[in-house]
Amino acid sequence: MAPIRITVIAAISALLLSVAPAHADRANAHYRDGLTLKEQGKVDAAIAKFEAAVGERDNHAMAWASLGHLYKKKKQYDKAVAAYEKAASFLKNDAIVWGNLGMAYYRAKRLDDALRALRKASKLDPKDAQTHANLGALLRKKGLEDEAIRHLELAVKYAPSEHIYANNLGVALRHAGKHDAAAEWFQKAIAIKGDVASYHYNLAGVYRRNEKVDDAIGELSIALRLKPDLAQAWYDIGHMHRLNHDNEKAVTAFNRYLELTRGKDPEADARVVEQIEALGGTAGAPMADKKKPKPKPKSKRKSKSKRRSKSKR
Numbered sequence: 001m002a003p004i005r006i007t008v009i010a011a012i013s014a015l016l017l018s019v020a021p022a023h024a025d026r027a028n029a030h031y032r033d034g035l036t037l038k039e040q041g042k043v044d045a046a047i048a049k050f051e052a053a054v055g056e057r058d059n060h061a062m063a064w065a066s067l068g069h070l071y072k073k074k075k076q077y078d079k080a081v082a083a084y085e086k087a088a089s090f091l092k093n094d095a096i097v098w099g100n101l102g103m104a105y106y107r108a109k110r111l112d113d114a115l116r117a118l119r120k121a122s123k124l125d126p127k128d129a130q131t132h133a134n135l136g137a138l139l140r141k142k143g144l145e146d147e148a149i150r151h152l153e154l155a156v157k158y159a160p161s162e163h164i165y166a167n168n169l170g171v172a173l174r175h176a177g178k179h180d181a182a183a184e185w186f187q188k189a190i191a192i193k194g195d196v197a198s199y200h201y202n203l204a205g206v207y208r209r210n211e212k213v214d215d216a217i218g219e220l221s222i223a224l225r226l227k228p229d230l231a232q233a234w235y236d237i238g239h240m241h242r243l244n245h246d247n248e249k250a251v252t253a254f255n256r257y258l259e260l261t262r263g264k265d266p267e268a269d270a271r272v273v274e275q276i277e278a279l280g281g282t283a284g285a286p287m288a289d290k291k292k293p294k295p296k297p298k299s300k301r302k303s304k305s306k307r308r309s310k311s312k313r
Contacts, residue, residue, distance in 0.1 A: 027057035034066060043070055054086075061090035065097055068104060077108040088117075095125035103134060114138055122151075129159035137168060145176045156185075163192035167199050179206050197227035201236075208236060216240050231260035235272070242279065251281030258283060 034049030047070050053063035068083035084101035091097045102117035115138055121131045136152035139145075152169040159165055170185035186203035193199070204219035220237040223230055238253030254276050262269055273283040 024057055027053045027060050027063070030056065031060060031063045031066075034063065038066065038070065043073060046070060058086075059090050061087045061097075064090070065100070068100060072100075072104055072107065075107075077104060080104040081108050081110070093124055095121045095128060095131070098124060099128070099131045099134070102131075106134075106138060111138065111142060115142070127158050129155045129157075129162065129165065132158070133162075133165050133168060136172060140172050140175065145172060148172050149176060161192060163189045163196070163199070166192065167196075167202065170202060174202070174206060179209055182206050183210075195226060197223040197230055197233075200226070201230065201233050204233075204236065208240065213240050213243050217244070229260055231257055234260065238275075242275070247279045247281070251276050251279050254279075255281075255284060 030049045030053035034046045034053060037046035037049060047067060050063045050067045050070070053060050054067070057063075064083050064087035068080045068087060071077070071080035071083055081101070081104045084097065084104050087097050088094070088101050098117050098121035102114045102121055105111070105114035105117055115135075118131060118135045118138065122128070122135060125131065132151040133155035136148045136150075136155060139148035139151060149169070149172050152165065152172050155165040156162070156169055166185050167189040170182045170189065173179075173185060174182035183203060183206040186199055186206065189196070189199045190203065200219045200223040204216045204223065207213075207216035207219060217237060217240045220233050220240065223233045224237065227233075234253050234257040238250045238257060241247075241250035241253060254272050258269060258272055276283045
């Protein structure tokens with residue numbers, strides 16, 4: 001019986017060897033088609049091709065990674081996690097895959113898993129700025145401020161021209177109570193890209209805490225010029241104008257805040273109305289401490305020169 005068993009095993013092995021290359025070829029063909037469709041923006045068709053690729057060859061890591069990306073794009077985060085987990089099981093030392101898996105976990109609200117995956121990605125590629133930035137944001141959300149700041153400092157070190165990282169470092173420093181350092185990083189973010197309203201708003205927040213009223217008003221004015229519907233900025237600038245005893249501007253700002261937020265938080269609205277009335281204004285109406293004099297009507301009498309010129313004609 002032994003020789004027969006060996007013969008059967010050999011036959012099965014030969015069959016597997018003959019089938020595997022065909023499966024691999026079909027898997028690769030589906031994968032290439034999926035990439036083309038992905039580039040064309042045909043997300044569902046691309047997903048179908050990548051699913052066909054992994055159906056032919058379960059260990060097609062790049063097809064799994066592509067599926068993870070597209071599922072994440074469609075906000076199907078549980079599917080994205082499953083796909084990236086499969087990719088990572090085959091690409092155990094690929095920092096990009098682990099970083100993507102970490103962010104898929106994050107969007108699926110699996111924060112501990114996200115932290116584990118991002119830390120692994122950071123170890124695999126210690127100089128990747130985006131991974132450090134993502135770690136910093138996640139750690140700050142978990143209340144680990146000091147570690148968050150360390151990773152965000154590495155993010156700006158490896159990508160000094162990335163304004164988002166500079167702003168995020170400023171936010172982390174502000175939350176840690178390091179206001180002067182936060183202001184420096186908000187200023188750097190603005191120096192790189194000055195047309196982002198939130199950067200000016202964040203810098204104004206530091207000035208407000210440091211009681212630099214005029215500086216805060218300046219930054220809030222820029223933020224509102226860039227984004228006129230930024231409700232909280234209207235409230236803050238109203239508060240700053242009130243501290244400056246510029247009641248008319250304060251009332252105008254508070255009323256604009258009410259226009260943008262009315263009905264969302266009735267208790268907050270009531271408090272703002274009280275502030276407006278305390279300043280001598282009326283909610284929903286511009287303040288008018290003094291009645292502007294009516295312009296004098298223009299005289300119908302013509303000048304002598306005009307009368308003379310008319311008489312000569």
